[in-house]
Structures are given as C-alpha cells and as structure tokens.
Amino acid sequence: MIQNFRLVITCLLFGAVFHSCSSQKGQTAEQPNIIYIMSDDHAYQAISAYGYGLNETPNIDRLADEGAIFTRACVTNSLCAPSRAVLLTGKHSFLNGKVDNVQSFNWDQPNFPKLFQANGYQTAMIGKIHMDGIPQGFDFSMVLPGQGNYYNPDFLIDGETVRKEGYVTEIITETALDWLKNKRNQDKPFCLLYHQKAPHREWMPAEKYYKQYTQMEFEEPATLFDDFEGRGSAAKEAEMNILKHQNWAGDSKLYPEVMEELGIEETSGWGVNAFNNNTGRMNEAQKAAWDSVYRPINEKFKKLYPAIKSDEKALMHWRYERYMQDYLACIASVDEGVGQLLDYLDESGLAENTIVVYTSDQGFYLGEHGWFDKRFMYEESLRTPLIIRYPKEIEPGTKIGNLVQNLDFAPTFLDYAGIKAPEEMQGESFRELVSGETDKFRDFVYYTYYEYPSIHMVKRHYGIATNRYKLIHFYYDIDEWEMYDLEKDPQELQNIYNDPEYTDVQKMLHEKLTEARTNYGDSDELDQKYLKAYLDHQEQ
Structure with a gap:
C-alpha cells in the first residue's frame, strides 16, 4: 500500500529520522x-x-x-x-x-x-x-x-x-x-x-x-x-x-x-x-x-x-x-x-x-x-x-x-x-x-518525465500503469491522453482512450492516477517549479 508523504519535510525532521536510523550500529550475523x-x-x-x-x-x-x-x-x-x-x-x-x-x-x-x-x-x-x-x-x-x-x-x-x-x-x-x-x-x-x-x-x-x-x-x-x-x-x-x-x-x-x-x-x-x-x-x-x-x-x-x-x-x-x-x-x-x-x-x-x-x-x-x-x-x-x-x-x-x-x-x-x-x-x-x-x-506504478524541450523532443508526461493497462497524459505544449490494453496490444499501437468499450477502465485509471499523485506528493505546482528552472537553464 502506498503511504502518504508530505511535500515539505524540514531539515530538522531529516536529521531526526537520520539519527534514529543511524542508532542501529554494528554488524550482525x-x-x-x-x-x-x-x-x-x-x-x-x-x-x-x-x-x-x-x-x-x-x-x-x-x-x-x-x-x-x-x-x-x-x-x-x-x-x-x-x-x-x-x-x-x-x-x-x-x-x-x-x-x-x-x-x-x-x-x-x-x-x-x-x-x-x-x-x-x-x-x-x-x-x-x-x-x-x-x-x-x-x-x-x-x-x-x-x-x-x-x-x-x-x-x-x-x-x-x-x-x-x-x-x-x-x-x-x-x-x-x-x-x-x-x-x-x-x-x-x-x-x-x-x-x-x-x-x-x-x-x-x-x-x-x-x-x-x-x-x-x-x-x-x-x-x-x-x-x-x-x-x-x-x-x-x-x-x-x-x-x-x-x-x-x-x-x-x-x-x-x-x-x-x-x-x-x-x-x-x-x-x-x-x-x-x-x-x-x-x-x-x-x-x-x-x-x-x-x-x-x-x-x-x-x-x-x-x-x-x-x-x-x-x-x-x-x-x-x-x-x-x-x-x-x-x-x-x-x-x-x-x-x-x-x-x-x-x-x-x-x-x-x-x-x-x-x-x-x-x-x-x-x-x-x-x-x-x-x-x-x-x-x-x-x-x-x-x-x-x-x-x-x-x-x-x-x-x-x-x-x-x-x-x-x-x-x-x-x-x-x-x-x-x-x-x-x-x-x-x-x-x-x-x-x-x-x-x-x-497494483500500479506512477511515472513522470520532465526533460522537454530537449534532445529527442519527447513531450513532458506522467502516467499510471497496472499489470494490464496504462494511462499517459502528455502536456505542456499539448494536452493529449493515451491509454493501452497491454494484454491485447503489447506493442502499444492503438490508443484506446476514447474507446467506449473501455469507459470503466478509463475511469478506474484516472482514479488511480489521482490517488498516486496525491499519495506520492506530486502536483501541478511542483511541475511548474521544475519547468521554470529547466527553461531558465536553457536560456543561460
């Protein structure tokens, strides 16, 4: 089960956690x-x-x-x-x-x-x-x-x-x-x-x-x-x-x-x-x-x-x-x-x-x-x-x-x-x-990719994957969703995001995606922070 994590962890907490974990010294058999x-x-x-x-x-x-x-x-x-x-x-x-x-x-x-x-x-x-x-x-x-x-x-x-x-x-x-x-x-x-x-x-x-x-x-x-x-x-x-x-x-x-x-x-x-x-x-x-x-x-x-x-x-x-x-x-x-x-x-x-x-x-x-x-x-x-x-x-x-x-x-x-x-x-x-x-x-994993525009020009995106399905959101200069059924389409050749037969699956994946972003502490605000830093670096 994915645990909830706070976006801001103070240096004091870092130190306390590190000290606690460092107290178990010495090798055991x-x-x-x-x-x-x-x-x-x-x-x-x-x-x-x-x-x-x-x-x-x-x-x-x-x-x-x-x-x-x-x-x-x-x-x-x-x-x-x-x-x-x-x-x-x-x-x-x-x-x-x-x-x-x-x-x-x-x-x-x-x-x-x-x-x-x-x-x-x-x-x-x-x-x-x-x-x-x-x-x-x-x-x-x-x-x-x-x-x-x-x-x-x-x-x-x-x-x-x-x-x-x-x-x-x-x-x-x-x-x-x-x-x-x-x-x-x-x-x-x-x-x-x-x-x-x-x-x-x-x-x-x-x-x-x-x-x-x-x-x-x-x-x-x-x-x-x-x-x-x-x-x-x-x-x-x-x-x-x-x-x-x-x-x-x-x-x-x-x-x-x-x-x-x-x-x-x-x-x-x-x-x-x-x-x-x-x-x-x-x-x-x-x-x-x-x-x-x-x-x-x-x-x-x-x-x-x-x-x-x-x-x-x-x-x-x-x-x-x-x-x-x-x-x-x-x-x-x-x-x-x-x-x-x-x-x-x-x-x-x-x-x-x-x-x-x-x-x-x-x-x-x-x-x-x-x-x-x-x-x-x-x-x-x-x-x-x-x-x-x-x-x-x-x-x-x-x-x-x-x-x-x-x-x-x-x-x-x-x-x-x-x-x-x-x-x-x-x-x-x-x-x-x-x-x-x-x-x-x-039962699912969360993915992010940020390095755009850059070499290879792969769009910024995030998404969720289960054992069978995958939902991806491409954003920044586009706003496109892709969804794949890996059991029927392992090569990911056909986007089924708007396929009416997968309406319930799409809903389920969106719910899991929201859950992942919340529980892991991701947000649009964080993305904007890193986007600004990246673009500022590109201009230098």
Missing part, C-alpha cells in the same frame, strides 16, 4: 553484503534470460538461473540521472529534486549508502553516476565525470581527476574487484555500487568484441517501420528514429571524410565531433585496431551507398545492423565483468551471504517503433531488467511478475541489512515478495 550492478541503457531485450534471442549474456543469465528475474520491473522516470537519484534516495524525482539531467542533485539529502555507513557497513561507488558533485555516503568512490569516455577515460577519485589507460568497462570491473579483494575492511559487511557506462551511446566496444559483433546480423523488430497511426502527436514528433536521428559519424561510425565524399550530412551538430573526440582518445595501438575493422566497413558502405541512398528501408536496415553490432558488443564486455565478479564471490566464499543485483537505469529501444533511446512511458523504456541473487533467501529460477520500481531498491536493501528505512522514502521493500513469503505488492 544476518547482515548480508550487497553488490548492486547497474549498466546504462541496457534494454531487457538484450539479456538472453529474457528470451528475445538477440544476444547471449551467460553471466547475467547465471544470476537469473541462481536467483530471481523480474519481468515487470520499471522506473519512475526513464532518464539516466533521475533514475540514479531515485535509486539512492528511495524518493520520486519531484521530491529528491533530480527531475532531469539538467538540475543539480543535492548530495546533502539522506540516501541509503549513508545509512549503511552509519550502521557498520563499508561502502563504495565505482563507475558511472552521471550527477554533479562529490558522491556522499561512500568510503571510496571512483566515478566518471558526466557521461565519461569508453577509451582511456578520466575518473574522479576523491575529487581529483585521474586518466586511466584502457577500456572503461574493463577498468571499472578491475577497480571493483581490487576494492573487494584488497581495499575493503574484511571485518565489515560491504555495499558496493558497481556502475558501468556501457552500453550508453555512442556504443564504442572493446576490440575483441567489435571484431566479433561487426560480423553478425540481427533480426529486425516487427515495428521498425512504425507509422504511428492510432496514437497521438507525441510519438510522431519524437526525434529518436534510427535512420533520421542517429548520428552517422558518432553512432554509425561513418568516418567524416567518407561522409563528405558521399555527400551525407550529419543529423546533428555534434555527431562528427563525437566521433573525432571518441577516437581521438585512443592510443596508437587502439586506433590501429579500430581502423582495421571500421575502415573496411566504411569502404564497403561507400560501394553500397549509391544503390541504396534513395531507399529508406535499405538505409534503415544498414543503420539498424550497425547500431545492434556496436550496442550488443558493448554489452558483451559488461557480461564478461559480471562473470569475473561472480567467480570472485565463489572463490572467496562470499557468494552465500552476498546479495547481487543486476539492473539498468531504465529500458531502451532497440529498433522498436524505429527508435533508439528511452524517455517514454511505453514498455521498452519503462521496463528495466532486474535480476537478483541471494542464496539464503531466494530460490533458484524464481520469476516475479509484480510491478516493482527503482523506487524500491533503497528500502529493500535497508530491509535486508536490518536498518529501518526513513519515513520519507516512498518505495517498498520487495524482500518478502522475492523470497516467496508473499505474492502481494503494489
């Missing part, structure tokens, strides 16, 4: 270790345990085989930084203040790692967080500034910028393993946030995987050429089409001189710069290896292009294959790192008492509706992969179809550690759900 693995933009369709057949992820699948896989896990806001803020605070974006990638995040507010520290845990964050400021709540942090880079990336270590030679996914994994093996206090339980940059745009794979994946072809999704009939203007006006909106240089890896020779104009003002900056970070050996694979791809395209330049389907096919090759190759490195970590847990005897979570900051489009990216409340971006293993409580091969959210991570982790969650946390612990002690959980 029951306190588990926690390793939270978050990749960036990893679609559930690209994990073989979900059964879509795109690729193989044997190490992530191992977690599913030995633990629980969630089929309706979702996010409160399908955007990188807001999702991470929700993870840390257990509060919706409009209460933790991080509603988009623009607003600053207030690290001074309570978060679950701070509570872990106060209760005897050693904590670390390694990898991507994509929020400004120095992370609070961690005994050790090594994070990428902003989006970070795939090759020879910079990291912020104790506020100092350090460049590390190598491939970012491998560096993050090596650092996480080094911390686990050599840096942590082995007399304390630990909580490690192990965050990969991959497979975020611009999808720069490691050498051993781009050599493999650039030779592969992938089946196109049924809705690759979606015409958006039967829906409103929001889907039609979004700028996420693989053919029309991906960058030729930065995304498809077409060399700028080849684009110039063929007369191809970049789709954005930063695509060529992205390509030059990304490849420009490579050392001589890395660049030679890259050119040995990607230059032949470019030469082959030069010969192909004159025959297909006026054929949108043929061009889309080429661009879709290029997208999948690099995106899935990036995931192969992520999966390899998961395997290395699981092997260490086995070898060190830590596996039995360590909770391992694999998830992403949201879902992602892999050509569905012709799209890449995320942001929408439609299923591919609302849903996120979620797999959790804890041998002491979770039966191997467990499947969970309940609606859990990233909002629930903080209270769930605190529950496992025996630490009382602060009242301002809005999520719910799913510990008993995943252990099989109950099959009851929330």
Whole structure:
C-alpha cells in the first residue's frame, strides 16, 4: 500500500529520522553484503534470460538461473540521472529534486549508502553516476565525470581527476574487484555500487568484441517501420528514429571524410565531433585496431551507398545492423565483468551471504517503433531488467511478475541489512515478495518525465500503469491522453482512450492516477517549479 508523504519535510525532521536510523550500529550475523550492478541503457531485450534471442549474456543469465528475474520491473522516470537519484534516495524525482539531467542533485539529502555507513557497513561507488558533485555516503568512490569516455577515460577519485589507460568497462570491473579483494575492511559487511557506462551511446566496444559483433546480423523488430497511426502527436514528433536521428559519424561510425565524399550530412551538430573526440582518445595501438575493422566497413558502405541512398528501408536496415553490432558488443564486455565478479564471490566464499543485483537505469529501444533511446512511458523504456541473487533467501529460477520500481531498491536493501528505512522514502521493500513469503505488492506504478524541450523532443508526461493497462497524459505544449490494453496490444499501437468499450477502465485509471499523485506528493505546482528552472537553464 502506498503511504502518504508530505511535500515539505524540514531539515530538522531529516536529521531526526537520520539519527534514529543511524542508532542501529554494528554488524550482525544476518547482515548480508550487497553488490548492486547497474549498466546504462541496457534494454531487457538484450539479456538472453529474457528470451528475445538477440544476444547471449551467460553471466547475467547465471544470476537469473541462481536467483530471481523480474519481468515487470520499471522506473519512475526513464532518464539516466533521475533514475540514479531515485535509486539512492528511495524518493520520486519531484521530491529528491533530480527531475532531469539538467538540475543539480543535492548530495546533502539522506540516501541509503549513508545509512549503511552509519550502521557498520563499508561502502563504495565505482563507475558511472552521471550527477554533479562529490558522491556522499561512500568510503571510496571512483566515478566518471558526466557521461565519461569508453577509451582511456578520466575518473574522479576523491575529487581529483585521474586518466586511466584502457577500456572503461574493463577498468571499472578491475577497480571493483581490487576494492573487494584488497581495499575493503574484511571485518565489515560491504555495499558496493558497481556502475558501468556501457552500453550508453555512442556504443564504442572493446576490440575483441567489435571484431566479433561487426560480423553478425540481427533480426529486425516487427515495428521498425512504425507509422504511428492510432496514437497521438507525441510519438510522431519524437526525434529518436534510427535512420533520421542517429548520428552517422558518432553512432554509425561513418568516418567524416567518407561522409563528405558521399555527400551525407550529419543529423546533428555534434555527431562528427563525437566521433573525432571518441577516437581521438585512443592510443596508437587502439586506433590501429579500430581502423582495421571500421575502415573496411566504411569502404564497403561507400560501394553500397549509391544503390541504396534513395531507399529508406535499405538505409534503415544498414543503420539498424550497425547500431545492434556496436550496442550488443558493448554489452558483451559488461557480461564478461559480471562473470569475473561472480567467480570472485565463489572463490572467496562470499557468494552465500552476498546479495547481487543486476539492473539498468531504465529500458531502451532497440529498433522498436524505429527508435533508439528511452524517455517514454511505453514498455521498452519503462521496463528495466532486474535480476537478483541471494542464496539464503531466494530460490533458484524464481520469476516475479509484480510491478516493482527503482523506487524500491533503497528500502529493500535497508530491509535486508536490518536498518529501518526513513519515513520519507516512498518505495517498498520487495524482500518478502522475492523470497516467496508473499505474492502481494503494489497494483500500479506512477511515472513522470520532465526533460522537454530537449534532445529527442519527447513531450513532458506522467502516467499510471497496472499489470494490464496504462494511462499517459502528455502536456505542456499539448494536452493529449493515451491509454493501452497491454494484454491485447503489447506493442502499444492503438490508443484506446476514447474507446467506449473501455469507459470503466478509463475511469478506474484516472482514479488511480489521482490517488498516486496525491499519495506520492506530486502536483501541478511542483511541475511548474521544475519547468521554470529547466527553461531558465536553457536560456543561460
């Protein structure tokens, strides 16, 4: 059941709650270790345990085989930084203040790692967080500034910028393993946030995987050429089409001189710069290896292009294959790192008492509706992969179809550690759900998205989803409602908002939406506050 939460919580109350929750010091025999693995933009369709057949992820699948896989896990806001803020605070974006990638995040507010520290845990964050400021709540942090880079990336270590030679996914994994093996206090339980940059745009794979994946072809999704009939203007006006909106240089890896020779104009003002900056970070050996694979791809395209330049389907096919090759190759490195970590847990005897979570900051489009990216409340971006293993409580091969959210991570982790969650946390612990002690959980989830007008031009919207139905309100420069029956229309192709057969369903969903906005503390006034802040920032 969703609890009522006040819009304004004073600093005094924050302090009182934090002090109360911090009084339970010292490790008990029951306190588990926690390793939270978050990749960036990893679609559930690209994990073989979900059964879509795109690729193989044997190490992530191992977690599913030995633990629980969630089929309706979702996010409160399908955007990188807001999702991470929700993870840390257990509060919706409009209460933790991080509603988009623009607003600053207030690290001074309570978060679950701070509570872990106060209760005897050693904590670390390694990898991507994509929020400004120095992370609070961690005994050790090594994070990428902003989006970070795939090759020879910079990291912020104790506020100092350090460049590390190598491939970012491998560096993050090596650092996480080094911390686990050599840096942590082995007399304390630990909580490690192990965050990969991959497979975020611009999808720069490691050498051993781009050599493999650039030779592969992938089946196109049924809705690759979606015409958006039967829906409103929001889907039609979004700028996420693989053919029309991906960058030729930065995304498809077409060399700028080849684009110039063929007369191809970049789709954005930063695509060529992205390509030059990304490849420009490579050392001589890395660049030679890259050119040995990607230059032949470019030469082959030069010969192909004159025959297909006026054929949108043929061009889309080429661009879709290029997208999948690099995106899935990036995931192969992520999966390899998961395997290395699981092997260490086995070898060190830590596996039995360590909770391992694999998830992403949201879902992602892999050509569905012709799209890449995320942001929408439609299923591919609302849903996120979620797999959790804890041998002491979770039966191997467990499947969970309940609606859990990233909002629930903080209270769930605190529950496992025996630490009382602060009242301002809005999520719910799913510990008993995943252990099989109950099959009851929330019957709907609430979603918001704020970053408009911006890249990809996805309209501002909020909505409610149940196990079967979905209601979405697009607003600001439009006022449109969409409703979907996921049982009859899982691809969300037909808006049934005005269908008389669904009058009662529409009424029910509106009631739940009102309930959610009231209970979670959302309002039109809050939206106007964040809209003003966003527009003011855009003008600067």
